[in-house]
Amino acid sequence: MPVAFDLRDALSAPEFVDQFRVLRRDQNIDTTGRARNTPMAVVGALGVVTATSPNELVRLPEEQHQSKSIEITTTFPLHGPAEGLSPDLILWHGDTFVVTLLDDWSNYGPGFIHVVCSSMDGVDLPPEATGVGQEAAMKPTLFDETVQLVGEYQLPTKGIFNQRLLFIGAGTILAPTNGQICTDTGNFTTAQSSEQFAALALTCLGGGQWVVTSKSGDWTFAYVIPPTPIAVTTIETIQLVDTYQLPDGTANTQLLIVGGPGTVLAPPDGNISNTIGSFTSAMASQPLSALLLAGMGEGQWVVVSQSGGWAFS
Numbered sequence: 001m002p003v004a005f006d007l008r009d010a011l012s013a014p015e016f017v018d019q020f021r022v023l024r025r026d027q028n029i030d031t032t033g034r035a036r037n038t039p040m041a042v043v044g045a046l047g048v049v050t051a052t053s054p055n056e057l058v059r060l061p062e063e064q065h066q067s068k069s070i071e072i073t074t075t076f077p078l079h080g081p082a083e084g085l086s087p088d089l090i091l092w093h094g095d096t097f098v099v100t101l102l103d104d105w106s107n108y109g110p111g112f113i114h115v116v117c118s119s120m121d122g123v124d125l126p127p128e129a130t131g132v133g134q135e136a137a138m139k140p141t142l143f144d145e146t147v148q149l150v151g152e153y154q155l156p157t158k159g160i161f162n163q164r165l166l167f168i169g170a171g172t173i174l175a176p177t178n179g180q181i182c183t184d185t186g187n188f189t190t191a192q193s194s195e196q197f198a199a200l201a202l203t204c205l206g207g208g209q210w211v212v213t214s215k216s217g218d219w220t221f222a223y224v225i226p227p228t229p230i231a232v233t234t235i236e237t238i239q240l241v242d243t244y245q246l247p248d249g250t251a252n253t254q255l256l257i258v259g260g261p262g263t264v265l266a267p268p269d270g271n272i273s274n275t276i277g278s279f280t281s282a283m284a285s286q287p288l289s290a291l292l293l294a295g296m297g298e299g300q301w302v303v304v305s306q307s308g309g310w311a312f313s
Helices: 132-138
Strands: 018-029 035-052 057-059 064-066 069-074 089-092 095-104 113-119 145-154 164-174 180-183 186-188 190-193 199-206 209-216 219-222 236-245 254-265 271-274 277-279 281-284 289-297 300-307 310-312
Touching (some): 069 089
Parallel strands (some): 236 254
Antiparallel strands (some): 018 089, 057 064, 095 113, 164 199, 180 186, 199 209, 254 289, 281 310, 289 300
């Protein structure tokens, strides 16, 4: 869709932009059914911040307070309620605000969004009259590390909250395992450039999540489905020769019995259970037979799987 009004230069001009911080929070439901919010990261961002309503004085019989709201136009990917996340908190001029409304303003420039935020503080600080916010916004962004991109670069899985990396060059940036590279158009696992002087700035949100804060040159973002990890369970293997006496065992113990011909005996006062009943012995009639048993405790063993010829009695 073509941009109706390209106001990127105006909305990004140092005379208008201000600096604010974003507190992203993870949300989980505990055993009582209550939502628990856990701070994930505090990230610096730039945008046009202006006052908006409601900002009126509220007078009640027991108290009086003044609501305070702001609106922000930015390319930073702010969000409201999402699966596993609470609405972003905005830290600006000493006050804390929560995102209450989010609009897509891409008609004014690719990636631009407009949010309205309401104060969460009981008493807000008075307005700044010195323009400190604009002065801070005009300071250059400092990066923790500048990386010359050659070939492939694997982003660290355990990045530091608010860690900032600047990549320059042609090559491919790979997201951490089970992580993502977040942009204004989606979340991806790779970022690739073929230009020698292309630049990409990333900020770490923690948990393998990296956000693109600025870029120059031609970058291509793609999603590559990672291979599904295979869970490998370590169990004890027993070589069956003639007769093997099962121990009483403990719950969650597993034994893999391989060999044969031979006989596996249940513990005294115990048994070996399968889908058709409970027995005191299992006999293998073929070489390289296999029997996987799970201990239930107190001499009870359950057949998980088997191969080869087994007779239970």
